[in-house]
Amino acid sequence: MKRIPLAKPYWDDECEQAAVAALTSGRWVKGPEAKAFGEEFANWCGAIAAVPCQSGSAALWAALRLLDIGPGDEVIVPGMTFIATATSVSLVGATPVFADIESDYWCICPDDVEAKITSKTKAVIGVHLFGQPFSPRLREICDNHEIALIEDAAQAHGAILEGKMAGAIGDIACFSFFPSKNMAVGGEGGMITTTRPEYSEKLKRLVDHGRNDTLESIELGTNLRMSEVNAAIGRVQLKHIDEWTNKRRENSRLLRHDTKTRPNCEHAWHQLCVFVNDPNETISNFNKAGIDSRVHYPLPCNRHQVYSEHFQHQTTLPNCEEISHKLVAIPIHPSLDGNEIERIRTVLHP
Numbered sequence: 176m177k178r179i180p181l182a183k184p185y186w187d188d189e190c191e192q193a194a195v196a197a198l199t200s201g202r203w204v205k206g207p208e209a210k211a212f213g214e215e216f217a218n219w220c221g222a223i224a225a226v227p228c229q230s231g232s233a234a235l236w237a238a239l240r241l242l243d244i245g246p247g248d249e250v251i252v253p254g255m256t257f258i259a260t261a262t263s264v265s266l267v268g269a270t271p272v273f274a275d276i277e278s279d280y281w282c283i284c285p286d287d288v289e290a291k292i293t294s295k296t297k298a299v300i301g302v303h304l305f306g307q308p309f310s311p312r313l314r315e316i317c318d319n320h321e322i323a324l325i326e327d328a329a330q331a332h333g334a335i336l337e338g339k340m341a342g343a344i345g346d347i348a349c350f351s352f353f354p355s356k357n358m359a360v361g362g363e364g365g366m367i368t369t370t371r372p373e374y375s376e377k378l379k380r381l382v383d384h385g386r387n388d389t390l391e392s393i394e395l396g397t398n399l400r401m402s403e404v405n406a407a408i409g410r411v412q413l414k415h416i417d418e419w420t421n422k423r424r425e426n427s428r429l430l431r432h433d434t435k436t437r438p439n440c441e442h443a444w445h446q447l448c449v450f451v452n453d454p455n456e457t458i459s460n461f462n463k464a465g466i467d468s469r470v471h472y473p474l475p476c477n478r479h480q481v482y483s484e485h486f487q488h489q490t491t492l493p494n495c496e497e498i499s500h501k502l503v504a505i506p507i508h509p510s511l512d513g514n515e516i517e518r519i520r521t522v523l524h525p
């Protein structure tokens with residue numbers, strides 16, 4: 176019996192031809208593919224502009240630099256997310272302030288965000304966790320307090336919040352094309368999008384040493400550019416993303432799980448995480464049936480060793496503590512066939 180992986184990167188002849196064409200063109204960087212990929216991606220998600228970059232982590236770093244966030248500033252982030260959401264803030268010299276998550280949808284809790292806003296708060300990074308859009312209240316809160324809203328959309332290509340797609344909800348959004356993500360680029364990759372016309376030029380500069388058209392560095396940036404081969408593959412994958420997202424949604428229905436979806440939203444189902452009391456037992460049951468699964472995320476971010484000196488290291492964020500180690504991710508990717516769905520469903524509903 177063939178093992179069912181948690182993710183399966185997509186590859187076809189068109190991806191291969193696009194990659195080879197980019198290589199044989201001799202133009203490996205700063206060429207037409209990256210430019211077109213940015214334009215097509217912005218167009219697809221409804222952003223004003225988009226710039227491809229080297230990873231989701233690089234996109235987060237650039238988003239914070241774009242907002243001039245640095246030492247002395249605070250940025251509110253969820254306690255349960257992939258660690259890069261928080262470390263990007265530390266890497267620009269600012270302080271991540273951890274907020275608890277919602278008990279039902281597991282995204283950053285708007286009430287706790289509001290409670291943690293101080294005069295130093297410059298932004299909130301909301302994560303569309305596992306593909307579930309964060310609360311629409313985040314936009315209201317950020318507007319009321321005149322602080323920026325950054326979407327960490329690394330897991331949310333195609334998610335929709337009250338009619339707006341991930342990438343067009345916050346001031347800036349950051350996507351990842353890591354191979355397990357909903358779409359990929361044949362290596363590492365990311366995308367930064369913005370809904371603010373005034374940021375679009377700066378966005379392009381930040382991934383290219385802060386240089387302007389005359390090649391003068393007018394602000395601090397570095398080389399975060401995406402290669403032409405990756406961009407060419409990304410452009411092919413972008414043509415399939417809506418179909419793949421629909422398949423993920425269909426798989427979610429077929430699996431008949433009881434994970435909650437926020438009203439007025441469309442989940443992108445990057446991960447299907449189920450809440451269980453005994454994750455080891457669940458993982459062992461899936462393992463015996465030849466199915467990969469794993470806990471997402473075993474440790475709240477403030478508890479990681481990297482934050483041993485952080486003022487919230489010993490703080491308990493009650494929902495993060497209760498929920499994080501009990502969420503087991505099981506396969507939901509679009510290449511599952513009917514037989515595989517049935518195998519997963521049998522373990523889920525014995």
Ligand SMILES: Cc1ncc(COP(=O)(O)O)c(C=O)c1O
Nearest residue numbers: 230231232257259329351352353
């Ligand atoms: C929520 C979240 N933020 C940020 C990242 C970082 O993306 P990358 O791995 O492309 O740097 C990831 C992906 O791993 C993620 O899941």
